[in-house]
Amino acid sequence: xxxxxxxxxxxxxxxxxxxxxxxxxxxxxxxxxxxxxxxxxxxxxxxxxxxxxxxxxxxxxxxxxxxxxxxxxxxxxxxxxxxxxxxxxxxxxxxxxxxxxxxxxxxxxxxxxxxxxxxxxxxxxxxxxxxxxxxxxxxxxxxxxxxxxxxxxxxxxxxxxxxxxxxxxxxxxxxxxxxxxxxxxxxxxxxxxxxxxxxxxxxxxxxxxxxxxxxxxxxxxxxxxxxxxxxxxxxxxxxxxxxxxxxxxxxxxxxxxxxxxxxxxxxxxxxxxxxxxxxxxxxxxx
Amino acid sequence: xxxxxxxxxxxxxxxxxxxxxxxxxxxxxxxxxxxxxxxxxxxxxxxxxxxxxxxxxxxxxxxxxxxxxxxxxxxxxxxxxxxxxxxxxxxxxxxxxxxxxxxxxxxxxxxxxxxxxxxxxxxxxxxxxxxxxxxxxxxxxxxxxxxxxxxxxxxxxxxxxxxxxxxxxxxxxxxxxxxxxxxxxxxxxxxxxxxxxxxxxxxxxxxxxxxxxxxxxxxxxxxxxxxxxxxxxxxxxxxxxxxxxxxxxxxxxxxxxxxxxxxxxxxxxxxxxxxxxxxxxxxxxxxxxxxxxxxxxxxxxxxxxxxxxxx
Numbered sequence: 157x158x159x160x161x162x163x164x165x166x167x168x169x170x171x172x173x174x175x176x177x178x179x180x181x182x183x184x185x186x187x188x189x190x191x192x193x194x195x196x197x198x199x200x201x202x203x204x205x206x207x208x209x210x211x212x213x214x215x216x217x218x219x220x221x222x223x224x225x226x227x228x229x230x231x232x233x234x235x236x237x238x239x240x241x242x243x244x245x246x247x248x249x250x251x252x253x254x255x256x257x258x259x260x261x262x263x264x265x266x267x268x269x270x271x272x273x274x275x276x277x278x279x280x281x282x283x284x285x286x287x288x289x290x291x292x293x294x295x296x297x298x299x300x301x302x303x304x305x306x307x308x309x310x311x312x313x314x315x316x317x318x319x320x321x322x323x324x325x326x327x328x329x330x331x332x333x334x335x336x337x338x339x340x341x342x343x344x345x346x347x348x349x350x351x352x353x354x355x356x357x358x359x360x361x362x363x364x365x366x367x368x369x370x371x372x373x374x375x376x377x378x379x380x381x382x383x384x385x386x387x388x389x390x391x392x393x394x395x396x397x398x399x400x401x402x403x404x405x406x407x408x409x410x411x412x413x414x415x416x417x418x419x420x421x422x423x424x425x426x427x428x429x430x431x432x433x434x435x436x437x438x439x440x441x442x
Numbered sequence: 443x444x445x446x447x448x449x450x451x452x453x454x455x456x457x458x459x460x461x462x463x464x465x466x467x468x469x470x471x472x473x474x475x476x477x478x479x480x481x482x483x484x485x486x487x488x489x490x491x492x493x494x495x496x497x498x499x500x501x502x503x504x505x506x507x508x509x510x511x512x513x514x515x516x517x518x519x520x521x522x523x524x525x526x527x528x529x530x531x532x533x534x535x536x537x538x539x540x541x542x543x544x545x546x547x548x549x550x551x552x553x554x555x556x557x558x559x560x561x562x563x564x565x566x567x568x569x570x571x572x573x574x575x576x577x578x579x580x581x582x583x584x585x586x587x588x589x590x591x592x593x594x595x596x597x598x599x600x601x602x603x604x605x606x607x608x609x610x611x612x613x614x615x616x617x618x619x620x621x622x623x624x625x626x627x628x629x630x631x632x633x634x635x636x637x638x639x640x641x642x643x644x645x646x647x648x649x650x651x652x653x654x655x656x657x658x659x660x661x662x663x664x665x666x667x668x669x670x671x672x673x674x675x676x677x678x679x680x681x682x683x684x685x686x687x688x689x690x691x692x693x694x695x696x697x698x699x700x701x702x703x704x705x706x707x708x709x710x711x712x713x714x715x716x717x718x719x720x721x722x723x724x725x726x727x728x729x730x731x732x733x734x735x736x737x738x739x740x741x742x743x744x745x746x747x748x749x750x751x752x753x
Contacts, residue, residue, distance in 0.1 A: 279456070279460065282453070282457055283460045286457045286460075286726050286730065287722065287723055287726060288681075288682055288685055288722065288726070290688060290689075291685050291688070291703070291718070291719060292719075294688070294703060294704070295707075295715050295716070295719045296468065297707055298706065298707040298710055298715040299469060299471075299715075300471075371582065375582075378584060378586075379585075379689050382584075382586045382689065382692075385704065385708065398590070399586075402693075405593060405598060406598050409598075412590060416587040416590070416591075419587065420583050420584075420587065423581075424578065424579075424582040427578065427581065427582060
């Protein structure tokens with residue numbers, strides 16, 4: 157088994173390709189939008205402007221008052237978009253971190269205790285691989301009703317089995333190498349071995365998995381919200397905006413196009429960065 | 443071979459049993475069924491009588507085995523909305539869903555695999571780049587956005603096709619294309635990387651070096667080896683024939699299983715949701731089983747080897 161190295165071998169330092177630079181800029185822009193939503197949003201996302209209902213965006217005969225147009229209640233599409241970006245990113249970040257925590261912990265547990273614990277974790281992995289996640293999520297939402305917290309935790313369960321597999325495999329590999337055994341001989345507790353020694357060595361692979369799971373979670377959340385089963389009004393997310401704008405597809409396509417474009421460019425950006433990071437960091441590819 | 447089959451079948455049965463257990467646990471955790479069905483202001487005696495009638499006053503493990511037995515005998519409960527058998531309600535919707543997912547699967551295979559093979563054989567050509575761009579787009583454009591864009595162009599702007607409903611075969615075109623395009627992109631990407639990996643193997647070089655014509659190298663040596671990972675993805679797609687169209691059916695108001703599921707979830711019609719959950723799990727497990735058996739046929743090395751490798 158190959159040694160999992162954190163630092164890639166010394167190479168000529170090449171900057172990221174232009175597409176990845178664009179992706180990074182876009183993501184920084186999205187993060188800034190999410191953090192500064194209260195400051196940069198021109199209106200409150202629930203504010204009505206009944207005189208300007210369904211007014212088109214700039215370029216289609218609209219004015220600067222509502223740069224991206226308004227919906228049928230005269231709510232500013234730009235303001236709603238800004239708050240939707242905040243909601244969707246918050247959910248996706250929360251869920252990605254929960255998934256990584258649960259998966260990595262279970263993977264370590266399986267690798268540490270072996271035997272029955274390991275078989276139980278592997279059976280759970282089989283179970284979650286046997287059901288499409290969307291169906292599982294819909295079933296849980298049907299049984300428990302809907303709340304923001306539940307939604308984040310539920311989406312956090314997405315892809316946990318991938319982290320579990322990786323963490324288990326790499327922890328087993330680490331156990332057969334000198335360093336983990338050496339620390340154990342020195343009397344370190346399992347917490348210390350896994351937290352301070354194994355985890356840093358496999359972190360790069362886990363981070364790559366997180367960048368791959370993140371866009372999937374954005375897509376799942378927007379899919380659920382599009383179906384009306386995710387984020388509930390008055391809160392708004394990118395998916396629920398698309399679902400809502402669908403009613404006005406003929407008369408006011410901009411209501412749906414603005415969030416749809418944002419979803420596509422954001423997931424594309426994270427995927428590009430994820431692929432690039434994987435090529436750079438994943439030791440199994442060298 | 444017999445041992446291989448038995449282990450696979452046992453694993454499949456275990457997975458289905460776990461899904462049933464999951465449904466039971468979630469159902470019990472979501473609240474007292476007696477209270478939910480009778481309503482919050484039902485008199486306590488009525489609730490007690492209901493509990494006794496349905497065996498809810500017995501120990502949890504007895505309930506669990508009864509629940510298992512009921513499901514094994516095909517009793518999946520009644521829809522809370524119209525009182526009909528949940529399984530019948532779901533069965534009625536299956537043909538409509540298959541009418542979308544089967545042609546879509548055909549489209550995925552017919553477009554995705556040749557595109558992936560061609561792209562791998564002509565690496566870095568413009569076709570390869572085009573396939574990769576479409577493949578990435580197929581992953582990042584959610585199906586509801588693609589569906590709505592197709593409606594916007596072909597139904598609203600051009601007026602060629604209907605935007606929703608199920609009156610004629612023309613109504614199926616846009617949903618099938620929406621499902622098929624996304625899947626074809628995924629399949630093309632997988633086929634391409636599987637082919638590229640195989641083409642880099644020493645036996646390909648050996649075959650070329652000993653003078654086998656290139657087309658024979660590709661058909662006899664590369665394609666059979668690249669088929670293995672591709673079959674996995676197709677198997678996964680087969681498994682989602684029943685439930686792979688949840689979002690697309692909603693976009694196009696198509697009355698299939700997916701639409702039923704969304705409505706049942708919104709109404710918290712638990713019997714119907716549970717029935718679809720089990721049906722989907724059974725299809726997925728069955729598809730995985732078929733894939734595992736196909737592996738054995740495609741790759742003689744896997745017939746007796748332990749399947750689970752360390753990740």
